[in-house]
Structure formats: C-alpha cells, structure tokens
Amino acid sequence: MSFEGSYGGDASRLNPEDLLECGICWWVYDPAVGDALADIPVGTPFASLPEHWTCPECGAPRQKFMVIQA
Numbered sequence: 001m002s003f004e005g006s007y008g009g010d011a012s013r014l015n016p017e018d019l020l021e022c023g024i025c026w027w028v029y030d031p032a033v034g035d036a037l038a039d040i041p042v043g044t045p046f047a048s049l050p051e052h053w054t055c056p057e058c059g060a061p062r063q064k065f066m067v068i069q070a
C-alpha cells in the first residue's frame, strides 16, 4: 500500500474539493455528497469535518483517510 496521498492528519494539504478514501474499508468521502448519517451537509470539505467525525462504515478516525488523486 502506498501512503503517497496520505492525509496524515494535516488538513493544510487538502483542497476543498478533494475526495478521501478510508484506509480501512475504502469508503469514500465526497464533499459534493457530504455525510447524511453524521449530518454533514453537502459541500463540506474534508478539512472542515468535525474533530469527532469518523468513517461511517468502520469508525476509523479521520487520520486513516487518504486523498484520492484525480
């Protein structure tokens, strides 16, 4: 597994439109979709997700997510 695109907890490396993929279960966070389960509105950048937000599929913390290169 490559960690080239690892988010690593550094939100400053993220663009507002970036998609991020869970490193555990491969669930994808898309800012254009948001996360209805966690009341995250459409258009919310990954970097703006609340600190307590975790993967809705497996509960992994934000630091486990990796940027998907377009």
Ligand SMILES: [Zn+2]
Pocket (backbone or CB within 6 Å): 022, 023, 024, 025, 026, 027, 055, 056, 057, 058, 059, 060
């Ligand atoms: Zn997950």
